[in-house]
Amino acid sequence: MAEVSLNGVRKSYGQVPVIHGIDCAIADGEFVVIVGPSGCGKSTLLRMVAGLEAITGGEISIGGRVVNRLEPKDRDIAMVFQNYALYPHMTVFDNMAYGLRIRGLAKADIRQRVDQAAAILQLAPLLDRKPRALSGGQRQRVAMGRAIVREPQVFLFDEPLSNLDAKLRVQMRVEIKRLQQSLGTTSIYVTHDQVEAMTLADRLIVMKDGVAEQIGTPIHLYEQPATVFVAGFIGSPAMNLLDGRIGSGGGIECGPLRLASGGLSVAEGVEIVLGIRPEHIKPAASDSVADAVVVVELVELLGADTIIHGRVGETGPVLLIRLDGIANLKLGSTLPLSLPHDRLYVFDRASGKRLA
Amino acid sequence: MESRSGGFAWVPHLVLLIGAALVVFPIYVTFVASTLTPSEILAGPMTLLPGSHLVENYLAALTHGTAFISGQPVARLMANSLIVALVVAIGKIVISLLSAYAVVFFRFPGRMICFWMIFLTLMLPVEVRILPTYQITANLGMVDTYGGLTIPLIASATATLLFRQFFLTLPDELVEAAKLDGAGPMRFFVDTVLPLSATNMAALFVILFVYGWNQFLWPLLVTNSASMTTIVIGIKSMIGGGDSQTPWHIVMATTILAMLPPMAVVLLMQRWFVKGLVDSDK
Numbered sequence: 001m002a003e004v005s006l007n008g009v010r011k012s013y014g015q016v017p018v019i020h021g022i023d024c025a026i027a028d029g030e031f032v033v034i035v036g037p038s039g040c041g042k043s044t045l046l047r048m049v050a051g052l053e054a055i056t057g058g059e060i061s062i063g064g065r066v067v068n069r070l071e072p073k074d075r076d077i078a079m080v081f082q083n084y085a086l087y088p089h090m091t092v093f094d095n096m097a098y099g100l101r102i103r104g105l106a107k108a109d110i111r112q113r114v115d116q117a118a119a120i121l122q123l124a125p126l127l128d129r130k131p132r133a134l135s136g137g138q139r140q141r142v143a144m145g146r147a148i149v150r151e152p153q154v155f156l157f158d159e160p161l162s163n164l165d166a167k168l169r170v171q172m173r174v175e176i177k178r179l180q181q182s183l184g185t186t187s188i189y190v191t192h193d194q195v196e197a198m199t200l201a202d203r204l205i206v207m208k209d210g211v212a213e214q215i216g217t218p219i220h221l222y223e224q225p226a227t228v229f230v231a232g233f234i235g236s237p238a239m240n241l242l243d244g245r246i247g248s249g250g251g252i253e254c255g256p257l258r259l260a261s262g263g264l265s266v267a268e269g270v271e272i273v274l275g276i277r278p279e280h281i282k283p284a285a286s287d288s289v290a291d292a293v294v295v296v297e298l299v300e301l302l303g304a305d306t307i308i309h310g311r312v313g314e315t316g317p318v319l320l321i322r323l324d325g326i327a328n329l330k331l332g333s334t335l336p337l338s339l340p341h342d343r344l345y346v347f348d349r350a351s352g353k354r355l356a
Numbered sequence: 357m358e359s360r361s362g363g364f365a366w367v368p369h370l371v372l373l374i375g376a377a378l379v380v381f382p383i384y385v386t387f388v389a390s391t392l393t394p395s396e397i398l399a400g401p402m403t404l405l406p407g408s409h410l411v412e413n414y415l416a417a418l419t420h421g422t423a424f425i426s427g428q429p430v431a432r433l434m435a436n437s438l439i440v441a442l443v444v445a446i447g448k449i450v451i452s453l454l455s456a457y458a459v460v461f462f463r464f465p466g467r468m469i470c471f472w473m474i475f476l477t478l479m480l481p482v483e484v485r486i487l488p489t490y491q492i493t494a495n496l497g498m499v500d501t502y503g504g505l506t507i508p509l510i511a512s513a514t515a516t517l518l519f520r521q522f523f524l525t526l527p528d529e530l531v532e533a534a535k536l537d538g539a540g541p542m543r544f545f546v547d548t549v550l551p552l553s554a555t556n557m558a559a560l561f562v563i564l565f566v567y568g569w570n571q572f573l574w575p576l577l578v579t580n581s582a583s584m585t586t587i588v589i590g591i592k593s594m595i596g597g598g599d600s601q602t603p604w605h606i607v608m609a610t611t612i613l614a615m616l617p618p619m620a621v622v623l624l625m626q627r628w629f630v631k632g633l634v635d636s637d638k
Contacts, residue, residue: 050532050536051535052532052535071535072532072535072536073535073536073537073538077536078536079532079533079536081529081532081533082529083527083529084529085527085529085530085532085533086533087530087533087547087548088552089548089551089552098537098539098547099536099537099538102537102538102539102543103538146533146537
């Protein structure tokens with residue numbers, strides 16, 4: 001087990017930079033999830049840690065040892081691929097044992113390690129099968145087993161659950177988390193699925209266009225997003241983001257929606273993005289005390305909660321409101337809302353940075 | 357495809373039978389002729405029932421041959437053919453596997469140029485380059501040697517291309533997983549690429565064995581002595597100018613013998629052959 005540190009890690013393909021300098025210190029035993037939309041460079045970053053991509057600039061070290069120039073096999077890591085990359089002609093046992101054989105471990109040693117991993121992953125009855133005779137979830141487990149038997153310092157996961165169906169994905173997510181907690185191995189996990197990211201991570205790195213937008217615990221990112229992008233990316237349903245500006249007297253104006261600033265120290269006339277999470281909007285007692293009154297346009301009944309799509313005024317912005325339980329509102333009816341001041345996020349529209 | 361409209365089920369069978377008869381009949385006649393004496397063969401309409409000289413004729417062919425091939429036993433020519441066919445087939449597979457592996461899995465300068473040069477040679481059949489090839493072979497003193505018979509036939513653009521296409525279907529992650537497991541390029545080749553190519557190799561072996569066995573023009577050029585020639589050339593040489601001189605019973609026996617090894621290869625490897633052509637076993 002080891003800490004991993006990224007110091008100003010950059011990557012470019014020819015003249016095209018794809019990763020613009022990432023700094024992150026990952027503690028021993030920590031589970032870090034790199035999350036972002038496709039094409040943001042998250043997989044490239046992981047592959048650089050693995051040694052599958054050359055590092056253009058900066059430094060990656062694992063366990064205090066700079067690995068920039070080390071071959072993947074010498075980095076003491078194990079990786080789980082999205083398509084599992086099992087050797088199709090080898091049995092489950094051989095798939096897991098292959099790396100150990102190359103390292104020249106004794107037969108009995110290999111047997112013991114594979115059996116142990118197979119027991120953890122419930123693969124024992126499948127050891128003599130070929131990958132094509134396995135289901136997706138089982139293949140996924142074999143890929144994990146191949147990583148575990150090597151007892152590496154770091155696990156790298158490259159979207160390992162993307163090829164599974166939704167139900168299995170949730171189940172495997174729990175298994176991965178449990179496994180990582182019991183093994184205590186430092187892990188870096190790449191995904192585009194923010195729910196997966198939130199549930200697995202000790203810490204999240206949210207990436208966009210080759211830049212780490214924000215690094216922090218899932219709850220910190222949820223409560224204190226540093227940029228509009230992070231605010232919109234973390235949380236489901238996504239945060240309401242409304243274009244607006246700071247009006248005279250420091251009030252917030254988003255079309256017909258007017259809110260008192262609540263002591264905001266932003267200059268008048270600044271173009272802003274106002275953010276509020278659907279779950280933080282509450283129904284108000286009456287129109288007169290409401291911050292906004294919306295016309296219900298769409299009601300999504302999910303059972304545990306209800307998502308209301310409500311428009312502010314005739315042509316104003318649409319707000320998503322999440323209400324507990326079943327709230328079967330009539331379409332076209334009005335709903336008075338209160339937008340708690342302490343739950344409002346204000347971002348600078350030009351830079352995307354959070355102002356308050 | 358399962359629909360068999362009652363009364364017409366025999367139609368496809370009839371067509372198949374006619375087709376099979378067309379192919380098999382000449383071979384049957386050859387076989388019958390190989391069991392007769394020369395005078396029986398030449399006597400008016402030849403009988404279509406096998407005669408009684410089967411063992412005698414085949415033994416004569418195998419051990420003595422005919423005067424036209426300087427009395428070289430056919431067994432010797434078959435051994436020559438077998439060596440040529442095996443060396444060509446195996447050599448082609450080995451060379452094309454390695455070159456396809458290099459072209460697909462390694463990034464080296466001029467990689468695409470190498471690939472296109474290999475690809476271009478596809479357009480040059482043996483006949484086009486046969487004179488310069490002969491010149492080189494002769495200068496190297498390889499006329500009438502197994503080396504001369506086989507080496508110029510070994511390089512194969514087709515097989516290289518075939519393996520290249522197959523290798524391209526292997527997912528990149530497989531290579532990367534092997535890298536992480538610590539397998540070097542040769543280890544990956546032996547442990548992963550070779551086993552996965554097994555069916556393709558088997559299919560190619562069948563095709564190339566038959567190709568090597570049936571070579572005519574090149575062995576004709578590059579062999580002078582009767583003892584180095586191949587069975588296909590042997591059959592041709594046995595047929596003399598006038599009918600009276602040609603020992604047809606021996607020629608026919610030799611022809612049947614010449615058909616056996618390719619047939620055996622096809623039959624024995626049939627299962628693999630079909631698998632390699634239709635199945636991507638991944």
